[in-house]
Amino acid sequence: MKRAGKFIILLGLVSLFADMTYEGARGITGPFLLMLGASATMVGFASGLGELSGYIIRLFSGYVADKTRRYWLITFTGYIMNLVVVPLLALAFNWQLAILLIILERIGKGFRTPARDVMLSYATSQVGHGWGFGIHEALDQVGAILGPLMVFLVLYFRGGYRTGFTFLGLPAVFAILTLVVAYFLFPSPHELEVGRAEPLRSPGSVFWLYLGVVCLIGVGYADFPLIGYHFKNVMLFGDFMIPVLYALAMLVDALSALLFGKFFDYYGFKVMIVSVILSSLFAPLAFLGGVLAAVFGVILWGVGMGAQESIMRAAIARIIPSDRRGSAYGIFNLLFGFSWFLGSLFMGIFYEISLLALVIFSVIMQLLAVPLLIRIEKSV
Template structure:
């Protein structure tokens, strides 16, 4: 793989240079790396902080996890619309990152369930604002034939941060038992660094203006672009699968409840999943480019199904615990960046950010419902039976969704696109 340090193609050169990953992708990956160290260090201790330090039930944690999964859905489409309308995706993304950074500082001072819940909600709103504009910048700067790989490179850097964050939380809790405040302070510092890199080092790309300069006419944004039947089909599939996607925190709480290991080891569960994701993000992205992104997106849920089974077994072991973590990593490698890659190529480039934001909104809302429902299901049926119930439903949904996405792979490759920076 080659990574260029140029941000714009030289005059007269082809706008597509196979085999290179844009410096924009790498820069945004560094921003995500720093931000994920911040966010994942908090996420890794939040289930324990709420259920142990604050003494909340799984129903209460399910409510908080639902906010973490779905609060961003309230503004994802708005963030995508603002980026498409103003042709300034960088600064829309900057606003979202800034909101999240502020909440990290707020966690240092927050006391009680209400304050923590409010800050989690604001943090997720920030994530919702920034995600679609960031992914649209990646899409506009990438070779369309290697788009899933570009997202894989970005997600690899992102996942380095997602692995380092829980590891950092583990080291802090190992040195300072109940040192949640220290975790929040360190998290705030990394969030500020990520914001600085975005503001100072990431170029202010304007996809519509750049297309015009290159002699390619891009139609203005219209909501009609989002009514494409192919996009609607993708949204239905993503929504159904999202309803059967339980938050990671529940799987980790299930493993901890079954195996009874010491609480200071809990953040390392996040590290295991993120290391697996880190190793697989680029290879799975390349596979998706070759065999069809929509297919990989759906079939990746088979790994989630297997992870549910590994977490549900009564007699736990090191093997089943590690298998659950690796399978979760496979699931995220096959779905996270791939969803954006599919959605971004099913519509006109003028509406790309909004299409990505809409797809991510559907998934976020569905996962919000899934988390709230699973908290109640666990409370009612118990840990193992709740996991097996969701696994059985997912086993029925995956083949049906696979049939529903047939043909979308060809649509992704045939959609017209704006010129792409080879840098």
């Protein structure tokens, strides 16, 4: 168990440094593209295409991971593509090249995710899938907080965007070095897996039912930029407070990932039912409430994010045998990303029509996942 825990921590540290790199960059790529002369349409197109490409590639890389079992090769390839392009943005002197690098960063992230999650699932079988993925998500979110703060310090001391991208090369190097250490210490992570005592009789049917849950939650979950847009639009918070609220959500994300992950190992899908009900309340609080209600809405939004990034991934490891997990993670990520994209689009349209309609849509879509989760709970 100690070896499994060490492996989880090592991959968590890789994610911490990686998140410092690309989350730090994402905070300044918009204004950087504006400085290079890109239009708002091109910025939106690049962001959307990058995210969509990253989710589509997961289906392919997950299938390749299952067929080849070359988990480390796929993981290294994805991380190098994901991270090297960030400091290279400092050398981009036109917006076309910058957009290409931004899209490549998202593709790299998508390419390595299923293979990395399969390796994590091997180790988490010893410590508990929920707890293991929760630890990984918590470390991941620490990086998501530190990266933007690092860029903030660079800009505060009058460094430019290019200087910021250059400094982000430091955590990128640490991420790759930590990944190298993990590889040499654990060249065969599949040896960490302990067998399931009672395999599911029909994992396929449960898996597709679970994907229905994933799609409903994804469609009903508003992205934080829309929440931040609302806060500024109605002048609920000043500009400087919105990033602080996002940092609060990321902190709650990290803590709830650990909490729900641990409970998931003991109580299974009942914990996911509780997390869905709690997080469904973020929309009425954030979009219809005052200052205090909005803060609680952001906290519950962070609770939902923590649950999604820990127990939603852990559930795949509980449902699917190890020889098919790469493909399962690929399908899971593709459908969740596409559902999130559609939900964000719908809620953006609803926002222009009626805040109440947006809230009703968000709450209903998430709560529709509860009956499906109850059926899954009875099947596992």
